[in-house]
Amino acid sequence: MDAPATVRRARGADVPRLVPLIVEHAAFEDLPHRLAGRAEALAAALEATPPRLHAWLAECACDAIGYATASIDFSTLDAAPYLHMDCLFMRESWRGRSIGLHLWQTVRAFAEGCGCAAVQWQTPEWNEAAARFYLRLGARERRKRRYAFALEAAAAGGA
Template sequence: MTGAPTVRHARPGDLPRIVELAAEHAAFERAAPPAPDLAQRLTALLFDIPAPRLRCLVAESPSGEVVGYATCAPELSTWQGREYLHMDCLFLRSGNRGSGLGVLLMDAVAAEARDLGLDEIQWQTPAWNDGAVRFYDRLGAHAQQKLRYSLSAPD
């Protein structure tokens, strides 16, 4: 029996699937693969009690298969002098895009922001990802052009 697509908070048993999806996401974005111990790292970030650092929502297809995820965490804006919710990742497997799950994930991320008392969500996507750009534009999001840098902090 199949139901409607749903979005829910990740559970510890979802971690192997989330790691698979994160690897697909990294490959899609032409990035290096995730760390080999990603499941252990995410366990600490997602399920530490009393206050997890990271929140993860998973998208389930009508058959109940986890086919996508979104992660988010509160961050600070110096210029605004307040917190906002940073959505680090939103990914759906290619066969599930356009099914309404992306909107459900974004709605769930917005609910996380409200639950935390935050009134803004920020994120980024590669400029070449036309599908994501169209999706976010349809939501009414506003793009800002910036370059993202990364620098190793040597010992």
Template sequence: MSSGTAKVRHARVADLSHVAQLASEHAAFEQAAPPPADLAVRLEALLFGGPAPRLRCFVAELGDGHVIGYASCAPEISTWGGTEYLHMDCLFLREGHRGLGVGPMLMDAVRSEARRLGLALVQWQTPAWNTDAIRFYERLGAEAKEKRRFSLSVD
């Protein structure tokens, strides 16, 4: 998949330091705590460890190989629906590369992965204040469902 000089492909081990840097930029953009310093190592285990890794990651890169964005996703279960779906955990493009058609390419890669896995639905969330992302997702035909996300430490 390509848009002008950009293309989207599955992440490789060599991309993980770039993905970790993008995840750090993504966290800063969303005003969240930074990811752990060893994120690239953790991602390697999640993406490439074991016989059937659950996490998938796509990178958007320019023709010169410069990684400018990523999307990550993993299959999840809906108890209410009695089915599996693909949860898109992250989608992020660096400032200056948004609005150029690369975001839809990343979404297409995630949707293709869902189809490949036999899943009929992709779900994700975005902060309520991120109106640019909300407009982007609505232009793609996505529908929002209001919920609040909680997290609880087990320690």
């Protein structure tokens, strides 16, 4: 029988454990990532006061098996803070074991503790398994188009 999985808050010192998961997540979604040489920026975002990035790590027997990241933002339309969950990812061999649910519950509790009015996130259109998971949580799908405009300074590693 597998050892129980745990979820804990990730800090800057956990970046070496987070980066392989982030790279695997980007490959799963067929997305580019800019992590080469950027581990310091990720650690700094986790350690800033207040943190610019919040992260949680799912582990089993000292192996990193999943993660979630989020940031607090402000909704103009709600006139209230909300949590933007940027990532929730489980390694494929660990999916379907309720560990993703444990990550989600941890993120939700954090958002509630911060006084957020909502948690918002997105998933690729083709990711039907994720969509089913989110609907089972009670989330409502809102159709939108998502855009990104890369800024040269950020792409080059600037602030």
